[in-house]
Amino acid sequence: MYAFLFFLIFLLIYTVFAVYAERKISAFIQDRYGPMETGYYGLLQTVADLLKLIQKEDIVPFKADKKLFKPAPVIIFLAVFAGFAVLPLTSDFAGSSAQIGIFYLLAIVSLDVVGILMAGWGSNSKYALWGAMRSVAQIISYEIPLGLMVVCVVMISQTLNLQEITYQQSIWWNQINPEAENYLFGIKALGIETTNVGGILTWNILRSPLMLIGFVIFFISSLAESNRAPFDIPEAESELVGGFHTEYSGFRWALIMLSEYGMMLLVSFLAVILFLGGWNSFLPNIGSVKLAEWTSGEPGTLAGHLWGAFWMISKALFLVAVQMWVRWTYPRLRLDQLMNLSWKYLTPASILLVLLSAVWRLLMI
Amino acid sequence: MEAADDMKGYWRNIRTAVDTLKTGLKVTAKHMKDARTQRTAIVPEADNYFEKQNAIFTVQYPKEKLPVPDHGRYKLHNEIDDCIVCDKCAKVCPVDCIDIIPLRAVEEIGKTSDGTPRRIYAEKFNIDMAKCCFCGLCTTVCPTECLTMTDEYDFSAYDFEEHNVPFANMTPLEILQKKKELEEFNKQKEAAKALKREEVVPEEKAASGAKPKVGAAKPAFKPRVPGAKPKVVGKPQIPAKKEGEEPSGEESQSKPKPVFKPRVPGAKPKVVVKPEMSPGKAAEEESGQEPKSKPKPVVRPKVQPKKQESEESNETSDKAPRPVIKPKVPGAKPKVVVKPKVPTKKVAEEPKEQEAKSKPRPVMKPKVQQKKDEANQSESKTELPKKAARPVIKPKIKPKNTDSDKEE
Amino acid sequence: MELEAILFYFFAGITAFSVLFIAVTRNILYAAFALILTFIGVAGLFVFMGAEFIAITQILVYVGGILVLLVFGIMLTHRLKGQKLKTDRYQMLFGFLISAGIFGLFIQSIHSGAFSNLPWVDQEYSQEVELKSFGLSLMTDYVLAFEVIGILLLVALIGAVRIAGNARKEGTDAA
Numbered sequence: 001m002y003a004f005l006f007f008l009i010f011l012l013i014y015t016v017f018a019v020y021a022e023r024k025i026s027a028f029i030q031d032r033y034g035p036m037e038t039g040y041y042g043l044l045q046t047v048a049d050l051l052k053l054i055q056k057e058d059i060v061p062f063k064a065d066k067k068l069f070k071p072a073p074v075i076i077f078l079a080v081f082a083g084f085a086v087l088p089l090t091s092d093f094a095g096s097s098a099q100i101g102i103f104y105l106l107a108i109v110s111l112d113v114v115g116i117l118m119a120g121w122g123s124n125s126k127y128a129l130w131g132a133m134r135s136v137a138q139i140i141s142y143e144i145p146l147g148l149m150v151v152c153v154v155m156i157s158q159t160l161n162l163q164e165i166t167y168q169q170s171i172w173w174n175q176i177n178p179e180a181e182n183y184l185f186g187i188k189a190l191g192i193e194t195t196n197v198g199g200i201l202t203w204n205i206l207r208s209p210l211m212l213i214g215f216v217i218f219f220i221s222s223l224a225e226s227n228r229a230p231f232d233i234p235e236a237e238s239e240l241v242g243g244f245h246t247e248y249s250g251f252r253w254a255l256i257m258l259s260e261y262g263m264m265l266l267v268s269f270l271a272v273i274l275f276l277g278g279w280n281s282f283l284p285n286i287g288s289v290k291l292a293e294w295t296s297g298e299p300g301t302l303a304g305h306l307w308g309a310f311w312m313i314s315k316a317l318f319l320v321a322v323q324m325w326v327r328w329t330y331p332r333l334r335l336d337q338l339m340n341l342s343w344k345y346l347t348p349a350s351i352l353l354v355l356l357s358a359v360w361r362l363l364m365i
Numbered sequence: 366m367e368a369a370d371d372m373k374g375y376w377r378n379i380r381t382a383v384d385t386l387k388t389g390l391k392v393t394a395k396h397m398k399d400a401r402t403q404r405t406a407i408v409p410e411a412d413n414y415f416e417k418q419n420a421i422f423t424v425q426y427p428k429e430k431l432p433v434p435d436h437g438r439y440k441l442h443n444e445i446d447d448c449i450v451c452d453k454c455a456k457v458c459p460v461d462c463i464d465i466i467p468l469r470a471v472e473e474i475g476k477t478s479d480g481t482p483r484r485i486y487a488e489k490f491n492i493d494m495a496k497c498c499f500c501g502l503c504t505t506v507c508p509t510e511c512l513t514m515t516d517e518y519d520f521s522a523y524d525f526e527e528h529n530v531p532f533a534n535m536t537p538l539e540i541l542q543k544k545k546e547l548e549e550f551n552k553q554k555e556a557a558k559a560l561k562r563e564e565v566v567p568e569e570k571a572a573s574g575a576k577p578k579v580g581a582a583k584p585a586f587k588p589r590v591p592g593a594k595p596k597v598v599g600k601p602q603i604p605a606k607k608e609g610e611e612p613s614g615e616e617s618q619s620k621p622k623p624v625f626k627p628r629v630p631g632a633k634p635k636v637v638v639k640p641e642m643s644p645g646k647a648a649e650e651e652s653g654q655e656p657k658s659k660p661k662p663v664v665r666p667k668v669q670p671k672k673q674e675s676e677e678s679n680e681t682s683d684k685a686p687r688p689v690i691k692p693k694v695p696g697a698k699p700k701v702v703v704k705p706k707v708p709t710k711k712v713a714e715e716p717k718e719q720e721a722k723s724k725p726r727p728v729m730k731p732k733v734q735q736k737k738d739e740a741n742q743s744e745s746k747t748e749l750p751k752k753a754a755r756p757v758i759k760p761k762i763k764p765k766n767t768d769s770d771k772e773e
Numbered sequence: 774m775e776l777e778a779i780l781f782y783f784f785a786g787i788t789a790f791s792v793l794f795i796a797v798t799r800n801i802l803y804a805a806f807a808l809i810l811t812f813i814g815v816a817g818l819f820v821f822m823g824a825e826f827i828a829i830t831q832i833l834v835y836v837g838g839i840l841v842l843l844v845f846g847i848m849l850t851h852r853l854k855g856q857k858l859k860t861d862r863y864q865m866l867f868g869f870l871i872s873a874g875i876f877g878l879f880i881q882s883i884h885s886g887a888f889s890n891l892p893w894v895d896q897e898y899s900q901e902v903e904l905k906s907f908g909l910s911l912m913t914d915y916v917l918a919f920e921v922i923g924i925l926l927l928v929a930l931i932g933a934v935r936i937a938g939n940a941r942k943e944g945t946d947a948a
Contacts, residue, residue, distance in 0.1 A: 028400035029393045031422045068806070099904050100825050107829045110837030114809055117844050121802065129848070136841060143837070160904065329393040330386070345379065 003095035007084040015261040018320060019046045025321065026328045056250035061124060064247065068122030073248065073255040076115030080262040082108045087269050088163040090279050090308030091172065091299035101162040102150055105270065106143070109225070112263070113139050116234070116244050119256070123247035131243025134335065135227060135234030141342040142224035142231075148350035149218040152357040153274045156186070156208050156364070166278030169207065171198030171285065171292050172299050185209055186364045198292035199284025203277035208360045214353050215275040217346055219319075222267035224342070226260065229327035233335055268319035269312070276315055279308030395419060406431050437516030438501055441492050443532040447477040447511035450485040454503030454512050462496035463503060464489060468535075468543055471550040477509045487533040488540050494520060495528035777821075784817030796872075799859045805844045812836050826904060 020035070020043065027034030035042030060066055085108075086101040088094035098104055113136050120132020157165045167173050173180045173195060184192040184201060186208045194201045205211045224231035227243075235243035242248075245256045272278055283291035296311070297303025333341065399419035407414050424431055433439070455463040466489035473482045504512050522528055535543075791810035798804050812835045819828035911919055 025397065028397045028421075031396060031400065031404075031420065033421055033423045033425065036425060067803070098825065100829055103826070103829050103833070107833035107837060110833060110841075111813075113837065113841050114806070114844075117841065117848075118806065121844075121848055133845070133848070136845060140838070140841065325390065325393060325397075329389045344375075 003085070003089070003093065006089070006093075007087070007095070008081070011081065011084070011258070011262050011265065014265055014317075015258050016046045016050060018261045018264070019049070019257070021321065022324050022327075025324045029325075029328045050254065053254040054251055058251060059247075059249045061247050063124045065122040065124060068118040069247070070122075070252075072115050072119035072122055073245075073252040073259070074115075075118060076112055077255050077259045077262070079108060079111035079115060080259045080266060082111075083266045084262075084269075086162055087266075088166055088273065088278065089312055090305045091163075091167070091170070093305060093308070094163055097161065097163050100160045102154065102160050102165070102270075102274075105162075105266075106147055106150060109263075109266070110139070110143060112259075115259075119248070120244040123244070125247050127240045127242070127246045128244050131234045131236070131240045131246065134236075134240075135244055137335075138224055138227070138231060138234060138338060138342075141339060142221045142346075145217050145342065145346035145350040146221035146225060148347070148354055149214045149221070150274065152211065152214050152350075152353050153204055155354070155357045155361050156204060156211070158361075162273050162278075165204075166273055166280070169202045169204055169277040170280045171196055171202070171296070173202075175299060182207065183364065186360060188364060194284075197284045197286075198280065198296075200277070200282045201284050203280070203282070204275045208357065208364070210353060210356050210360055211275055213349070214357075215271065217350055217353070218271055218275065219322075220341075221346065222271060223323060223326065224338070226263035226267055226323075228260075228264065228323055230330040230333050231338060232327075232332055233338060236332060238332075264320050264323055265316060268316040268323070271319055272312060272315040276319075277311075279312040281307065281311055433516045433518060435516055437518065438499055438514040439518035440494060440515050440520050441497060441503070441530075442513055442515045442517075443490060443492065444511040444513075445487060445490060445532050445534055446475075447479070447509050448487060448490065448532075449477060449481055449483050449509055449511075450487045450490070451508060453506040453508065457502045457506045459500060459502065460496045460498050462493040462498075464491040464493070466490075468540060469547055470543065471546050477511065479509055481509050486535060486540075486543055488535060489531070490533040491529050491531050493529045495525060780817070781821055784814045784821070786814075787811075788814030788818065799862070801860060802844065802847050805840065805847055808843075809836050809840050812840065826907060 023045070024034040024042075026032075033042075035045035038045040038048050060069060083105050085095040086098055086104055088097070116132050116135045116139075120128045120130075120135070123129070153165065154160060157168050159165060159168075164176070167176050168180070168182070173182065180195065181188075181193055182195040182202045184190055184194050185206060200206060205215050223229075227234050233243075234240075235245070240246070245253060248256060279296075281292050281295035283295050285292045296307040297305070396419055400421050402420045404418050404420040404422055450465060450467045452465050452467065455461075455465045465487060468486040468488040470484055470486055473484055474486065475483050477483060499514070501514060504510075504514055507513075520528070788811055791807040791814060794807045795804045795811070798807070812831055816828040816831040816836075819825070819831060
């Protein structure tokens with residue numbers, strides 16, 4: 001319940017400032033200032049925008065299929081928000097510690113597609129319908145490399161539980177599994193044990209260096225999953241007006257935007273947990289200089305919570321910032337290029353990585 | 366074989382993608398880094414003007430402003446105390462954004478800062494900045510240089526009407542008073558005329574009286590011209606002539622001519638228009654104007670609107686003046702005497718000027734001669750210009766009438 | 774416990790009502806969306822049975838994959854001429870009789886079956902064991918079936934590519 005409240009409030013606050021950050025980053029990339037008038041350095045601009053949005057009339061097009069049109073934003077938001085249920089924010093703080101955490105996450109997020117379809121169809125607008133179709137085609141295509149990358153991590157970690165996956169990348173792994181051992185690059189033959197060194201050396205990207213490529217593939221797919229540029233053809237402002245949310249206004253539109261930014265955060269959290277060590281510090285213990293211990297608290301203690309939340313959130317926000325950076329750098333992919341990328345490049349590479357990860361796993365034991 | 370090529374292309378694609386994506390990220394990262402500073406405003410003359418600068422471009426406009434040149438050609442300003450209400454600016458304006466109602470004074474009301482005597486009040490002097498096309502012609506023709514373009518460029522307003530900037534500073538009461546004075550003055554004059562019954566004399570007086578003024582104005586004008594060179598540059602029409610004139614004027618001291626010439630080019634449109642008009646009409650108008658020049662000058666400005674001209678001319682012709690007119694026409698011919706002067710001056714100038722300049726002039730001359738009638742008339746009396754202008758404006762007037770009708 | 778009961782009835786209600794809606798509605802698209810709701814409800818019920826993995830698989834496969842394609846198909850085949858996609862009702866009487874009969878049969882068998890007395894119902898179960906044993910048995914006892922299914926899917930994929938690729942043979946770069 002606490003996790004529910006925390007994530008709901010955090011998501012709202014995060015969205016407000018993510019929109020602000022997005023505008024600032026885009027402005028800086030384009031040699032502009034961005035919002036400057038409302039609040040110090042324009043900090044309150046999004047708050048003002050939000051207030052305006054909430055006051056706006058909720059317009060439902062006359063010809064829209066109201067039974068589908070009205071609940072669609074709610075379903076999209078629910079699907080995204082449900083994903084937060086299994087995220088371990090710190091070593092001892094998570095909504096649900098379900099054993100099938102990551103599996104659940106993938107499944108529930110795919111419900112997003114249903115909401116988008118409802119919105120696109122219900123709007124009775126060709127732009128919305130096109131946007132919805134593209135969105136669905138894109139999300140389904142990119143779910144494959146995304147899912148395969150998750151499979152890679154699961155094969156390395158031997159569990160579907162997100163909390164356990166995080167523990168494995170931590171110096172506290174022995175607390176839940178006394179016999180566990182981490183080796184440098186996951187190669188037991190090297191004989192360099194890193195279980196108590198921690199830091200970046202035990203993150204999944206270095207536990208199995210293949211995951212460096214895996215992380216890139218996961219990141220690209222996650223961009224497509226959250227309909228972000230350069231994979232934003234479902235929204236494609238220049239051709240589809242607003243894509244599936246063309247006909248929405250006011251609060252419902254705000255809900256869709258909230259979901260989009262929530263999705264960004266969700267996939268960033270997921271990437272952090274799967275590849276970047278979750279709530280663990282990136283500083284390793286070097287001999288008697290226990291940097292990793294100093295920058296992360298014992299699980300269950302207050303310090304553990306604070307350090308964990310700090311590392312988790314700052315890593316995720318960094319990834320969100322990279323998503324924005326990418327968005328304002330690259331042009332939008334055409335539909336055929338998008339499909340090419342997914343089916344001809346990412347999917348074969350992912351399948352190969354699954355195979356190699358299986359081999360790597362053999363080196364780890 | 367093909368498959369091998371395809372595979373090569375496949376790997377090449379991946380490499381290109383990675384390279385270009387990396388380059389793209391580097392570019393935008395650099396821009397983000399440079400966004401900590403703001404770009405400095407550089408004048409085009411600066412050496413590094415074309416160098417690439419990576420910093421924030423945006424100026425936070427109302428708080429920060431980019432420097433504009435002191436001689437910026439933006440909002441118009443009229444120094445009403447220096448204005449002799451000659452109406453030239455209104456005539457030359459291609460978009461008719463200057464709206465002037467002159468009110469003749471009974472006597473000289475003062476001097477402008479360059480010494481030109483002022484004889485006309487501006488009952489109304491409005492410049493509609495919403496219509497203004499910033500061509501700068503009005504500032505070029507302005508004889509006293511009271512009309513200038515300032516470096517103020519932000520004159521946005523909440524009400525469209527606020528763009529119509531009034532420069533006249535007379536109160537309605539003053540206007541009424543002056544009008545009354547003028548009426549009385551005219552009555553007295555009429556009475557005097559009736560007594561004398563010799564129209565030619567006063568006319569000549571008027572003409573002769575006007576000429577010296579014009580002459581007086583010019584000396585003042587000239588010294589400025591060199592100082593005000595921007596103006597010369599601004600005159601797209603006859604820069605060569607002006608430059609030629611200036612030296613000639615200074616050297617020969619034949620002041621009237623240089624003054625005339627600039628006007629003549631300015632008046633060219635009129636010349637072109639006139640031939641189109643039927644001679645009879647023109648005669649009527651001229652005749653109409655002349656009578657007006659004496660008794661009606663008062664009437665016209667009041668009625669003002671160029672719109673009603675043709676009617677007015679009819680009315681005026683209906684009225685007593687017509688018989689009077691004819692004698693005047695001969696009276697006007699003395700101006701024709703002026704004509705010879707003008708060409709002679711030109712001739713005099715031509716030698717001074719370079720030969721190249723002499724060529725354009727022959728082209729001008731025919732026009733000039735036609736104009737001379739007008740020009741002479743117009744300059745003989747400062748009021749006349751308006752009348753002269755009217756025939757010219759006529760083609761324009763018709764649309765105006767409709768516009769103004771609508772407005773009304 | 775109270776909350777769990779509420780949740781159980783909530784999911785059961787979702788399932789029942791959405792199924793009923795599918796039976797009643799004439800709009801195919803609504804029926805498809807209601808079917809999504811049904812599967813979600815059923816997935817919820819699976820969770821109450823301790824079959825989390827099945828529940829999630831249900832959502833992942835049926836909702837995220839099959840039904841989205843179903844809705845997609847309806848949208849694509851539906852000619853955008855303004856008329857709604859409707860089905861007609863046939864054999865109302867027979868349909869009603871048959872379904873009522875099946876319903877009665879179920880009620881009867883559930884009552885006589887006395888599920889609560891079955892030996893394996895109240896047994897403790899462990900998620901951990903369930904997931905691990907599930908994976909192990911999949912890769913050992915049932916590995917043949919698993920691989921056969923995999924080959925079947927592969928064949929289906931190749932067939933799909935073959936069918937789809939045939940249509941535009943003329944373009945050499947279509948491949």
